[in-house]
Amino acid sequence: MKTFEELGVAANIRRAIEEMGYENPMPVQEEVIPYLLGETTDVIALAQTGTGKTAAFGLPVLQKINVKENVPQALILCPTRELCLQIASDLADYSKYIDNLRVLPVYGGSSIESQIKSLKRGVHIIVATPGRLIDLINRKTVNLGDVKHVILDEADEMLNMGFMDSIDEILSKVPDSRQMLLFSATMPKEVAKITKKYMESPKEITIGRKNESTSTVKHVYYMVHAKDKYLALKRIADYYPDIYGIIFCRTRRETQEIADKLIQDGYNADSLHGDLSQAQRDYVMQKFRIRNLQLLVATDVAARGLDVDSLTHVINYGLPDDIESYTHRSGRTGRAGKTGTSIAIVHVKEKGKIREIEKMINKKFEQGTIPSGEAICEKQLFSLVDRIEKVKVDEEEISNLLPSVFRKLDWLEKEDIIKRVVALEFNRLIEYYRDADEIESPTERSSRDRDDNSFPRRRDRDQRPNGRGAERGYSRLFINIGRTDNVNPATLMGLVNDFVPEKVNIGRIDIMQNFSFFEVPEKDAQKVIKSMSRQEQNGRRISVEVAQGGGSDRGSDRGGNRDGDRGGRGNFGASRSDRGQQRRNSDSRSKSSSRPSDKDKGHRKGRKPKFS
């Protein structure tokens, strides 16, 4: 293995990265750095996130910048705001000892004026998401005529997100003589097309095998009936008491529903998806980064910007439509030399997809068995014992209380005390699981007889507490704005009046923290949905849909409730502030040692957030 010095990295950059703890180059850096420092040909690097690719392109590009020329000389394009900020911040760290070098992150969702001001002052490197850069190009506030290096980071993600046209437009503004670098975790056809179109005899560097998933990741699938998916998820979460992971769902709606159910069941979980505002997403991501949150339920797109190295698990709540996304999902665990597990909870019809993924990642899945109640109890028990062993005792703080505690327990033997501590924590858990049905693994035949809902059947959902529907003759609608967006009943009525051409009677309104519900006559529901969806309110795109179980109260298939913040989008829709309260409640309940059960949906008391 070579050192950074042997790779040709300049002393002022080495000093900065040594301070950051980079002792030796990572494989992608060893491959890419000397090539970029020495050559001007184009390079394609197939590397996953977390492999050290930012420094692989960042260090040589920084070294090649001439700070005396006050113009953009390098352009880095990436798919998300979060990655953009991450790259810019890494480059700022690497260039700590290069005087006057300026890096500007350019991304949507923040003030364009301040970005224009910085551009006018002069920058050397622009790190941009394509949409905002196009905006700046159109305003003629950025000139790419002196760019010598273009880096497309996470090219496959950018194309997945529909940035092809923007990339075309941006590259047409950059001189043909530029050197181009393309980083991608996978090489789907669309990426191959870009390389053909824009790169000349590129040097291809592959870290690991093409399309191969990280070798430190174990892949496990659990096959269950569609109706059991959520119960299986809970059992898996229960079986790994120290789990710190992302649960990937396919749609925003499913993401919210699963997160709400988990929260209601007492797990330390939250959701991340595109119906949340940027501020809400930042808040959730930060909570997850600092491990105040154990389970993050997310869509693929929303999770893209999240840079977390130490996930123990990635859970696929169903497989993604596009199997390439599986590589991205699973690549989020097993990073930085750690091992991780990528779990897929699948229906029997998805077995073919499992085989396809195995071919793509060049690795076999293990078939897991959903843990039995007994196994979960045992696992939790040992986790408790482990915590008792390792807990840090603050002698000083408890010294005053201890004598009376000792006096009170004086009559008990050590073994008795241990038994009681264990019983205190576990009686309820054991009791719940004792009578819980084990989850049956489907055979191909039995599954054909069942429906393929990706969520528990309506009948099961209607068993939730407090289930009620809309007023007779009315439909209950969900809208993705709430108190956080300064919405109150009057503003919501105003919005309906503004956006729906004809007059509509509005029934009950429930404003939640991040979303709301309102009822309109059944005959007007579709008109309201059509007129309001995709409109904007304070820069936020509105989405309106029929609430889960949102019809009127006549049939059995009705959901929603009227308990203000406890209601909503099915009955899972506790607001974010309520979730905090639920967590606090759950913390205090944990002291009285209740525990979860599959039977006891919605009452998984006693889980202690491990990270708070």
Ligand code: AMP
């Ligand atoms: P990246 O793939 O660029 O997101 O990098 C993944 C992680 O590895 C980041 O936390 C980097 O700070 C870290 N990293 C990158 N290069 C090195 C290195 N040579 N030695 C130690 N850590 C590194």
